[in-house]
Amino acid sequence: MSIRRERAHVDPLSHQPPVPDKELVVRGEDWYGRDLSGQRFARHTFYDSDWTEVVNDGGIFDECTFSGIKFNASRHTNAAFTNCTFKGCTFFDTRFEQCKTVGSLFQGCTFSLFAVAGGDWSFVGLPGADLRKAVFEGVRMREADLTAARLEGATLAGVDLSGAMLGAARLGGADLRGSDLSSLDPLTVELAGAKIDLEQAAVIATALGFDVS
Known part of the structure; x- marks a missing residue:
């Protein structure tokens, strides 16, 4: 997988997050407590969804966009979020352990009780x-x-x-x-x-x- 370094230098004041594939848009869904372990998503866009207490062990997200997602109390272990964009997301009591987020961009997100252990x-x-x-x-x-x-x-x-x-x-x-x-x-x-x-x-x-x- 190639690393596009420029993704991390996109204008942080940009109002419109990228939509990699208009056919792969998930909007307003309640994924509270869902187990995403081992699942794979590529070029998806997730809008205004609740990912509170999501469990994600080994899930892969490549070139995805997350806009207005609540990641509160979610746990991500050995997961990958490569070349992704996070716009206006909430990370409260969120933990990433041994995860890979290479080339991803965080814009206008809120972080509280946020912890990252290991990973790239x-x-x-x-x-x-x-x-x-x-x-x-x-x-x-x-x-x-x-x-x-x-x-x-x-x-x-x-x-x-x-x-x-x-x-x-x-x-x-x-x-x-x-x-x-x-x-x-x-x-x-x-x-x-x-x-x-x-x-x-x-x-x-x-x-x-x-x-x-």
């Missing part, structure tokens, strides 16, 4: 996302777009952020220990109160022009 979230677009107190642990987020994201009090522990776009991100009070901060420019982000380890401190000091020996 490389090339994901989360520009301006409000991820305060969200938890990302052991996640691969290479070249993810976190421009102007709000991450105050969030946990990004052991996260691969190499090549990530972090300009204007707010990281005050965030736990960044064990994460790759090689692409972070400390002059363009808010870092007050962030927790880092000694190795990360050396990386940041070097970025500021200090000679660390």
Whole structure:
């Protein structure tokens, strides 16, 4: 499967989410508590549906659009959401574990009690996302777009952020220990109160022009 990196850089202010295939549109359905484990969807568009408490173990969604979907209290394990667009979706008490969301874009979504453990979230677009107190642990987020994201009090522990776009991100009070901060420019982000380890401190000091020996 090819990775279209540009998906993560679509204009975040776009009002109309893409409809990959007009013949594959699901609108206004109640999928409360549905088990989507092992199912596969490609180029589908889901509008204004309730996915509260959905269980998804190994489901595959490729080039799909989710608009106005409630993912509240849903659990996704070993699932894939590749090159997808999430527009105006709600993620309350939502957990992704060992999932793949490569190349997907999140626009105008709300995140509360949001947790990601493991998996590959490389090339994901989360520009301006409000991820305060969200938890990302052991996640691969290479070249993810976190421009102007709000991450105050969030946990990004052991996260691969190499090549990530972090300009204007707010990281005050965030736990960044064990994460790759090689692409972070400390002059363009808010870092007050962030927790880092000694190795990360050396990386940041070097970025500021200090000679660390």
